[in-house]
Amino acid sequence: MAQQIVAVRIRPLVERFRNKSWSSRLLGLELNSYFRKDVSDSLPFVFDHVIGKEEINRDVYNVFGKDIVTGAVKGINGTIFAYGQTSSGKTHTMLGSDAEPGLISYAMNDIFSLVQLATERCFLISLSYNEIYNEEVHDLLTGATNLKIRENEVTAHTFFYFLSGGT
Numbered sequence: 001m002a003q004q005i006v007a008v009r010i011r012p013l014v015e016r017f018r019n020k021s022w023s024s025r026l027l028g029l030e031l032n033s034y035f036r037k038d039v040s041d042s043l044p045f046v047f048d049h050v051i052g053k054e055e056i057n058r059d060v061y062n063v064f065g066k067d068i069v070t071g072a073v074k075g076i077n078g079t080i081f082a083y084g085q086t087s088s089g090k091t092h093t094m095l096g097s098d099a100e101p102g103l104i105s106y107a108m109n110d111i112f113s114l115v116q117l118a119t120e121r122c123f124l125i126s127l128s129y130n131e132i133y134n135e136e137v138h139d140l141l142t143g144a145t146n147l148k149i150r151e152n153e154v155t156a157h158t159f160f161y162f163l164s165g166g167t
């Protein structure tokens with residue numbers, strides 16, 4: 001059965017906003033909801049989880065990513081994606097940095113560790129790395145731009161989507 005988990009991550013104020021003495025609108029948070037100073041009656045914004053600003057990418061991966069990756073190695077389709085306005089922390093969360101690797105690094109490590117342990121099975125691992133920017137799809141591995149999204153009907157009512165010309 002398909003399952004979706006939606007979490008919101010609160011990021012600290014970035015340096016350039018701190019310098020302008022802007023302040024956070026965050027009033028407080030609980031396990032699955034947060035409260036804003038500018039919303040009357042303290043109405044909560046409710047999600048499956050709320051990730052506080054002191055939590056690092058490793059915590060985020062352990063809570064949300066690990067099970068999906070473990071499931072994928074067992075053959076269960078899984079997707080992790082970050083969504084949000086510019087500067088909200090998508091790249092920080094997914095790609096990260098040398099100092100704080102993102103979810104992609106943790107997922108890669110786990111995939112290869114789990115595959116090594118499953119000696120009774122044979123795996124084929126392939127990877128593509130794409131960006132959708134201004135409604136155009138780019139291949140970040142080859143530099144190919146403006147890729148077209150195509151669909152194939154593999155069996156009745158089952159479609160397979162792919163990027164024409166992508167890796």
Ligand SMILES: Nc1ncnc2c1ncn2[C@@H]1O[C@H](COP(=O)(O)OP(=O)(O)OP(=O)(O)O)[C@@H](O)[C@H]1O
Binds near residue numbers: 084
């Ligand atoms: N949880 C976090 N802790 C510390 N810094 C963060 C966090 N999330 C984001 N930042 C910082 O905030 C800034 C903006 O984040 P980031 O570049 O990840 O945003 P983005 O959503 O990918 O933006 P865009 O859509 O414009 O590419 C960066 O300087 C990043 O290091």
